[in-house]
Amino acid sequence: MFKDGLMEKQLLKDLSSGLIGELTHLHPKRAVEGLTPAIARKKPKNLDHSCWDLLHHIVFWQDILLKNLEGEFMDWFPPHDENWPSKEYLSEDNNFSGLLEKFNKNLEIAAVKLENMNLLNRIKLGSPLPPDATYFRILLVFLQHISYHLGQLVTTRKLLGDWE
Numbered sequence: 612m613f614k615d616g617l618m619e620k621q622l623l624k625d626l627s628s629g630l631i632g633e634l635t636h637l638h639p640k641r642a643v644e645g646l647t648p649a650i651a652r653k654k655p656k657n658l659d660h661s662c663w664d665l666l667h668h669i670v671f672w673q674d675i676l677l678k679n680l681e682g683e684f685m686d687w688f689p690p691h692d693e694n695w696p697s698k699e700y701l702s703e704d705n706n707f708s709g710l711l712e713k714f715n716k717n718l719e720i721a722a723v724k725l726e727n728m729n730l731l732n733r734i735k736l737g738s739p740l741p742p743d744a745t746y747f748r749i750l751l752v753f754l755q756h757i758s759y760h761l762g763q764l765v766t767t768r769k770l771l772g773d774w775e
Contacts, residue, residue, distance in 0.1 A: 643764070
């Protein structure tokens with residue numbers, strides 16, 4: 612299917628560029644740059660989620676998808692309260708700095724995984740989803756999910772007056 616591995620190398624390169632937002636969005640680290648816990652926990656009027664909520668949700672799914680790339684089954688339907696931070700969690704500024712570190716570290720882990728991955732290898736998914744997917748598909752979901760929620764995060768920062 613891939614002639615001499617050239618197409619796979621190009622796909623790996625393209626997925627890697629997605630981790631830094633090339634051609635799709637700004638660099639993910641830029642979206643959270645300068646974001647403080649005080650601003651991150653604020654919710655603009657008529658919005659359901661704060662920047663902290665969104666970042667927590669992104670990291671929650673980064674962790675699940677990265678574990679799946681290691682061969683662990685994924686729970687695609689975790690309880691709603693696990694997807695989003697609790698009020699207690701949001702009250703501790705240290706939790707936010709740890710979350711930022713985890714977000715950035717997960718981007719680095721994904722980049723390393725991409726270096727040595729056969730994109731067409733299959734991964735078993737949990738029920739009731741299709742029985743398997745390719746590494747390519749899981750990495751694409753990883754990138755799409757980050758991109759979607761980074762757009763929300765930046766919009767939220769703009770509404771809070773915290774974006775230039």
